[in-house]
Amino acid sequence: MLRTLFRKWRESRNASLQLDAILTATDPDAPLAERNRWLIELGFWIRRDGMAGVEVDGGEGPGRGTRSFREHVRMRYLVQVLERHPDWAERFGATMRSIVRDNDPTALFCDTGVASHPGFVSEMVHRLQARFLPPPPNRSDMAALFALLFVGQHDAEWVEALDDELLARLARVLRAGMTAAGEADGGAQAMARYWAALGHMLSTSIAVLVSQVRATGLSQSVRSRLRGRVEDTPFYQLDSAIKALCEPGLTHADEAFGHRLNYFRALLDGCHAAALQVYAELEENGVSVEVVFQIERMKVQLARIELLLAAWVEPGRPGMHAHLVAELIRSTQARRSVSDLAGASFAQLARRVVERSAETGEHYITRDRKEYGELMRAAAGGGLITVATVYLKFLIYGLHLDKFIEGLLASLNYAGSFLIIHFAHFTLATKQPAMTGPALAHRLDAVGRPEGLEVFVDDTIAMIRSNAAAIFGNLAVVFPVALAIQWLANKILGANLITPAKAIATIESFSIVGPTPLYAVFTGVLLWLSSLIAGWADNWFALHKVHDVMAYNRRLRYVLGERGAQRLADFWQRNMSGISANVSLGLLLGLGPEILSFVGPHMEVRHVTLSTGSVGTALGVLGLEALRLPSLWLAVAGIALMGVLNVAVSFALAFNMALRSRSLRRVDRAELSAAVRRRILKHPLSLIVPPRMAGAEPVAGSRRA
Template identity: 80%
Template sequence: MLRSLFRKWRESRNASLQLDAILAAADPDALLADRNQWLIELAYWLRRDGNLDAGAEAGGAGSRSFPVHVRLRYLLQVLARHPDWADSFARTVRSIVRDNDPTSLFCDTGVASHPGIWSEMADRLQARFLPPPPNRSDMAGLFALLFVDENDADWVEALDDELVERFAQALLVGAEDGADGGAEEGDGVKRLRKAREATLTASIQVLVSQVRATGLSQAIRSRLRGRVDETPFFRLDRAVAALCEDGLAHDDGAFVHRLNYFRGLLDGCHAAARQVYEDLEENGVSVEVVFQIERMKARLARIDLLLTAWVDPSHHGRHAHLIAELIRSTQARRSVGHLMSSSFAQLARKVVERSAESGEHYITRDRKEYRELMRAAMGGGLVTVLTVYLKFLIYGLHLDKFIEGFLASLNYAGSFLAIHFAHFTLATKQPAMTGPALAHRLDGAGRPEGREIFVDDTIAMIRSNAAAIFGNLSVVFPVALAIEWGVGKAFGAHLLTPAKAIATIESFSILGPTPLYAIFTGVLLWLSSLIAGWADNWFALHRVHDVMAYNRRLRYVLGQRGAMRLADFWKRNLSGITANVSLGFLLGLGPEILSFFGPHMEVRHVTLSTGSIGAAIGVLGLDALRMPSLWLAVAGIALMGVLNVAVSFALAFNMALRSRNLRRVDRREVVRAVRQRILRHPLSLLIPPRKAPDSAPEGSPSL
């Protein structure tokens, strides 16, 4: 029995009644819920798979691209052969249109209904699993139940004028004799058209009031230049009232003048939205403001659609386009991904651009910058030696896991901050910054000169990352080894026990989980760059620099100049401090938190791991060279370095491409150009040119 019920449940997805049973059940006097259910059943029949009678192919061969068109033609043929069915069909459909409120369909479909993004997200999640009930007089809910297939909008928009005209005539059967009721007999068609125009004008006015309210809200108004009464939002209500004045014919010169003025105001609203985006780009992105702007833009687009259908009602193709857009909006209304991408794209781009600005510092284009990077990387390796030994000390205490992770986080964060303020560098932090910087070069990669710039920066990026890794490892390994060897010679005891040294070497084996842990570490490196970009955006958005510089108590304590210097310090260093502190806590506490909720994870950072290997060899001496596990660990560290860099770079580069919405370039041409450069000048991957190429960005900062 359960199997039978499951089979019926699965078949019900596309099953429907036969057409004759559906048409015979049409009843314009039935309850609204029953009439709505009847129309939903008819929609399922239109999408139903299977062959029709041969007569279905007769008449009009121009719309064979969609099977739904064939079924629609067949429906019209059946109605033409059965006048009684045609009459009840037309009156039932008209009663459904009359008794369901169309304003919600025109004004609310596809437009966020909540004032905030998080409440809207919760509503969309609910809509995905809880469809609207069919017993409400809500045309938007009925639309959501009628058009459930992803191809519905396409077949509606592809309807030809002849088929649309035939279907419209089928819906008007019996309207001339006043069968729908009304004050006057024989004037049913005129009343239907007047009701349609009234619905369109009312919907336009509702949308205008919503756009005006958003445009005059504090969040938008404060980001626009000029006085409030000079904004297009302020004049919208009077313009739409004049346009929708009773008795004003569409062919009247006054109507045309008012229509052009109203369209000009709509263009001004779009320009104001772009002005708000420019302000966000300059002063920090607010997701809530972006959400409000995107919702306003959706309403402006809907006004334009309704305006086009209202001004020229004789053009049936525009009505089909309007319905298709409403279907697409209905289906997008259930998409959480669409909401997230439209609301967070601006913030993502701001975060990426901040990373790209930092990434420019890590791309060396001549030998002077290359030497400075090598010195900075060697300094970073020297600081990392202390980090390695403090890590051994912390984990040697065998404390609670959370306490260990917290102390390790403080160790990492302190080390990274020391590297930052000493103007040193840690190699694995670079790819998450250089990825967005390199992605920006793809803007012009479709042209030969732009492709040459991209190739130059790609080679420089590879060379810079390799130099930074070499600089880190060339110091951290010998210094860690020398310290352990020197302590053993001087005091006759080592900081590490031999058993701990052997376990450390074996933990980095390429045959173990090291590759997976290295990928996990690459993700953490990328996340720290996102956190840094978000913090920098928050600092700019809330004008924290100005708040600090003009704070009364800070000025009283530090003086006017001191408060300004403090504000400038945080403006320069907030992103770097946030990146280093967040990376420290991600590396220290991230594995512990993840292991508590899911699989066990550990950090495998190439610089820290190389220092640990150096310390272990310092304990074991030359005998360690005869251990197979050492060479497996060396291979593991080599792969670790590749994965740390590749994963963080790939994630950052991909996010940069998505956030900037770059047009597609010929990937084969770009890859071929990079490959040819490497084959012609292989040493360019290791040795920089004496002078930076002319394609280098002006003012590119060095380390």
Template identity: 50%
Template sequence: MFRTVKTLWKKWRASRSAGQQLDALLAVADADAPYAERSDWLIELAHWIHRGGKLDAAPPASASAGSSSGPTAEAPRRGPPEHARVRYLLHVLDRNPAWKANVGAMVRKLVREADSISLLCDAGMPVHSGLLGALSERIQAQLIPPAPSRRDLAALFTLMFPAAHDPEWIATLPPDLLGRLKDLIVEPERQTLAGAPASGETPPAADGEAEPGAPVAAEPGRSDLSVDLLTALHNLTCQISSTGLSPTVRSRLSGDEARVAVERLPFFRLTRAMLAVENARDAGEPDRLLQEVTWLRLLLDGCRKATDDVFAHLYRNGVRVDTVFQVERMRMRIQRAEQLLDAWMASDDLSMQARLVADLVKANQASQSVLHLVRSNFALLSRKVVELSADTGEHYIARDRAEYLTMLRMAAGGGLVTAVTVYVKFGVTGAHLPSMIEGVFAGLNYAVSFLVMHFCHLSLATKQPAMTAPTLARELDGANEPAGRARFVSSVVALIRTQAAAVLGNVLLVFPACLAIQLVCGWLFHVNLISPAKAHATLQSFSLAGPTPLYAALTGVLLWASSLFAGWADNWFVLHRVEDALAWNRRLRMTLGPAGAARLARFCRANAAGVWGNVVLGLMLGVVPALVSAISFHFEVRHVTLSAGSIGVAMGVLGTSTLGSGELWWAVAGVASMAILNVTVSFALALQMALRSRDLGRKDVRPLMRAIWRRISRHPVDLVWPRRKAANANEAAPH
């Protein structure tokens, strides 16, 4: 009688070694037990392979086997501990033929009775056609794991291999272990037909026909695995063809392929090619089979290229998450079909079979991960946002002296506009309105100021890092080559120099402008625009010794978030083809004429992201502090340009006596920390997002950081003043 899990657990707790635990487990194996109990037994065996514990120096021989019935234990070999446990398990089974026959029969019956297509074809593949459906499915799977009674191999693999390192040790199983596992699991060739059925298996009926419910033996030369692989291939090719011929994909095929008739698309011919492979296999014609398999590979490659065209279309014309979800699922199915085809053609290559199992385990684990789903499906949307920011950020990097001086002028103009913004802000706060209403008015003040800078082509220093970081990430695409690496280093140096120029241009204009406005008002009208108490409170609030660094870092997060909103706005505008809708709008064409409507459409396309990003940034700087202060902790915006202008107003009110006070210089130090944290935080967040959109990690960026340090140590002046174009060209040339 099959022992229950509770009984096994009590026995294992009383055991002193892993070998005794294994003996207890193998002793209760029963090939005639119900499916759920056999499945549960195999899960416990897999957990024993994962579990730690001391192994005996040599497997004990059972009383029925004798001391010389199997090989002795081999010396320990290097490798994962799971390899040693699998080797120990096989030694024990070799010394106990009855156990070995029973375990082999159990595994074979499990594989035959379970649905292998769920593992070969569907493992790692999202079932639902939308992101929300797949997300709810994975959350449910995390809360309710599959039961051992489910007759599909995907559920069995989920329970057997939960560890993240399982695919690694499975893929690296040595050849000798693979051969011995095959001898254990695979039924001896035609052994059942010879009249010696394996233990626990039903022999064929006397009249040559299988009894009802008995396992059907595979034809000679065609293993059950081969049949399952071919069935899964057929299933996958049908699904790929169906998705590829859907309007979602056909409408996004770019180039000449969009004008090709449907019957000439690789998706249309894929199912017929798969049927030709099956017919050649059934006819027993090896040469024809090889030819049909080659044609099937070419069509799968054509489907992959068409999928790349769809993604290229999405990059250019906007991203919809559900569309990304469906196309990415089709690409995964193409890759799985190629893997199964390789395994089917190399059925004797045990290492390839092990790698296939490892890939299936890894895919099955990924299909249960909510984090993996979110990352994979938002990667393309992140890349689209990054591409927009990269195109915009290129305008904020001064690479030569002319561009450097232009940036200084733009930053100076931005400082003058911010001076007006500072005084309006003091007027809003001086009205003593409710905090939320005050936040809304302050946000509108900021938004109007940023829009004026946008349309006047002026610059606000702290908005640049979130835009320029994606530009650097795009240049990382060619950083593996010497020329690309040199260009990347030059761009980083130019970026640092440009950021310093922009901050200085803002601060050196907003501070004297605010100071001059207060001095002029005091001289002409004998009035202070803010009270002396408010001036002292302003200086004290900017002190480096207070929460100013924390507020400055949180402000950097808001600056980065505004770039995301700008990218999403541009993606929405392009995805819904608003430019074409405006250019061909009947009322606009009648009012403005065709040329006027086209100019309006181009204007909206060029400024949609900028306007939306500036409006959102302004409102966030005003409203978010009020919201956070109301529900969590006190939070104030600490923006370097606005704070520098506020210090100028406070000095104009308090006079020269503040030059000898400590609160002024603590406030100056606080503004310096704002400049660093505003820029650093927003740049770091944008760069992290840009690197993730290109699947780049720290190990890929670390060599570039060393190259940047070498450049700065050799030419430190480049950080404050650009060299001539000729010198830059020589520096960027590969050595």
């Protein structure tokens, strides 16, 4: 029983009645719900045997005659049957006309494909609900009927590809029975009334969309980001322009209509330019997802106005109505997509976050020996601070407190040491890739030109060299210093800072044979997430103008003085991103594994610098005898892989996000990889030794200075 029901449920996706049963059930006097259900059933019959067709030769014009659709074959068969049975054709035409007459098209023209809610969250909830809860067919709403009728993935394609001959035959069928008693012109007056009604619906829908665009453009969130007086903005003038264009008695042939139409289209172009101006302001002063959502919705409304305007002004242009219906189908189907909504709304924020990371990443790419030496010294300082972090970590976990308390104290330990590294202008190697990835992605804009490709290769080599130098600088200090502290403690105090059992367990926990690679990947993700949080915090600071709020705060000025308040505001503006990155990374490394292990799989942090310091401490406890332990060398291999995974995962995630946040054309990745390989094979020492001067990077085919 259940298997039968499940089989029928699966078959119902594409099943339909036979054509004769559908045409027999045609009834123009039936309730609207029954007529709508009849049309939906006809739609399923038309596409029942598949969507896409086969490629054939012949035909002219874009999209016409170059592809054959099975839906076209069924449409021709339907028209042929109706032409042979005038009684069916008369009822068919009357039913179709009644469906068009009784379903309100305003929502279809104005709301289909356009976000209907004022905010991103409410619109996302609405779309999620629409995916699982389709509209009922008993509503007099053409938009709901479209959503139920056109459910095929390729419906818009086959509708737009309908040829003129088939459309003309279908139009004759739909006019069947329209001839009024005593009329010798075959229903010309009725058709004239139909075209007049269609033109009125289009102009009314354009006026509705204009009111919505005007409301968005004059809202505080958009108006405050535009230059000039409000009455000079194109949004303010749209209302009077559309009223003049739709003036009663004004025909399309009038010269005044042409002038007013050109003025109205110029205002639409001005609205597009204003949207770009808002985007430029957002990129400079912080991105708001809600404002981006409103601008994206307005852009869709402007595009819809232009589509309806073309159909209203040029109704007789070949293929115009098929194109209009196809665009409405595409909009109906896109309206169900949550990913499209999120992509359009968050792309701008992602770009802002990436831009901030790229600015920071530029400082981590060394291009000459002077910068290389400064990076090595900064990395050595970072390694020295990390030694204290390692010993504090052993102390915290040696207290055997509650897991959450342990994680919280570990977070404070990590965050504190990272902040010290930040303010001392030192470097922690594994934080670099999440910043250098976006900086490197910027170079892809120009890789289509030879000089742009060379710049990309130069920076790729410099980035690899800089990351390797930072890791070497960290490890070259953290391992011997951690070992020396433990050795001195044993020699002077006669005590070990950790027990031998803990030392052995520490070494074994870093073995390459086990979960260490997985934990290292997890740590790389956390490193990337901290860069996202830093970019978001910097965007929030700029968006809400926190610098100006602090600089002009009355109480801060009273306590610190005017200059003190300004300096405090400048301090936070300079360091908001760095403080956010370091504090968030400390919290993620300390509390992240504890929280994830509570709700999901067990995870631990495997950070290459911290782990190297831990091994150095363990060796100081165990002495030279530890060199005979196989677990030590497995741990060394594990730490080597750990460094590669920490860097590779965080860099890959940051680089991929940078690519997705920018409107970049697709580049030949094989050529980029080949160019980098050629440089490495030609000048392998460039991965280790920087050039003497910036810009002196050796290129393939050139001689070294």
